[in-house]
Amino acid sequence: MWHSSPWPAGLALLGSALLVAGTLTGHPPLMTGAALMVALSVPTEVAVLRWAGLAAYPAAFVLSLLRPGAALGLADLLGALMVGAALGWLVLRRHLAAQGEAWQARVAVALQDGSRQLAEARDAGGMIRAALGILNTLQVAPHLAFIAYRHGTPFILEARGAYTALLNRPLNPGESAGRSVQTDHRVAEQALSLLRPEDGRYAHLTPVYGHGGTHLGALLISRATRSFDPEEQSAVDAFARLLGAQLGQWQAICDLRDANDLTLRALGAALEHRDDDTGGHTARVVALSVRLARHLGWGESQIQALRWGAYLHDLGKLAIPDGILHKAGPLNDQERQVIQTHAVRGHDMLQDLHFLPAETLDLVRYHHERWDGKGYPAGLCRLQIPESARLFSIVDVYDALTHARPYKPAWSRERALREIHSQAGQQFDPEYVNAFVHLVAERDEAQLVH
Incomplete structure (x- = not known):
């Protein structure tokens, strides 16, 4: 927005000029209004400008006290603290909102790219690779894995980061033999136990379902710092749904082809009797x-x-x-x-x-x-x-x-x-x-x- 429109930059410059004027004249309302204009117009996604907008009012207030004859009363100090705190809260809220909007935009683009790449994939393996590749570019976590079951035994079929060393390695789900969310969690614990502790300190597991609720596997992601917030979990869950829909459709096509093959094979066998x-x-x-x-x-x-x-x-x-x-x-x-x-x-x-x-x-x-x-x-x-x-x-x-x-x-x-x-x-x-x-x-x- 700062680069695409002259208005925010112009407002920030005007606010800075008014803040200087308020500082020189010792006019608190003018300083407050100007500081508010600066805080609302600077791009908070740029760290230097964000801190500059936040520090503008305290700096102006301190400088205004250097004027000859300036006096600092308790009410002036409390008012300045309140204005500073309000401006800090405003800048922080704007920064968090901008981060949220940027994240949502990245997720939307990633989902769009993921849909296209999944549609272009020629088989189930290509779909899984495409999904993990998009998640990797989204930088939600450095360590990614897709877990699926072969004849009841869980394997990591595709991976990024630390899970790559576990590719195509059987994981023991415990005594229970079936595919379920509970089993997925036991399998995830098994996979995490094979990583370095720091690589699996914070993890998130999302089951992947196909058409009719068919359990197809799970996405497991992990990282060393901070737990996954709801927005990140929601993005991963969205990718799991997208992947599940594509894998489910592919499985349905494969099942149909298998049925066609069996039908034609049976017809060929019937011709033998003719x-x-x-x-x-x-x-x-x-x-x-x-x-x-x-x-x-x-x-x-x-x-x-x-x-x-x-x-x-x-x-x-x-x-x-x-x-x-x-x-x-x-x-x-x-x-x-x-x-x-x-x-x-x-x-x-x-x-x-x-x-x-x-x-x-x-x-x-x-x-x-x-x-x-x-x-x-x-x-x-x-x-x-x-x-x-x-x-x-x-x-x-x-x-x-x-x-x-x-x-x-x-x-x-x-x-x-x-x-x-x-x-x-x-x-x-x-x-x-x-x-x-x-x-x-x-x-x-x-x-x-x-």
């Missing part, structure tokens, strides 16, 4: 596809889409007549055309499942496309074929080759790998073929070692 001769084909191609994707360095969201597509890749076979699907001999051209419709039919069946990502639908529709463009249903070639479909087609064919089908016996692993390798650049993406062959070779070597 196509009995494949005997575990879906479970095998899901596992091997995920391993190959991780080997290639794919991200988790892309791997999830791949896994869901692998569960559902043969969904369209539900629409294929048994006489064609379970035919023991070779298919004629008409039957082959019918069975080739399963890719598009499976894709169409999934259109109403809006939570499925595009990569999942692409895999179901295009996993029979070929690198050379001779596949179906669209005759895509090379990089026109979606990544998930290019990867999965290798695993799908490999599993079909190495397991018995009504029309052929199982091939050996070596023979199947030779066939896969020979089709690089024709049926399959050459880069993915190389990665797949290396992956299978590494797995074989690991099995030999064990």
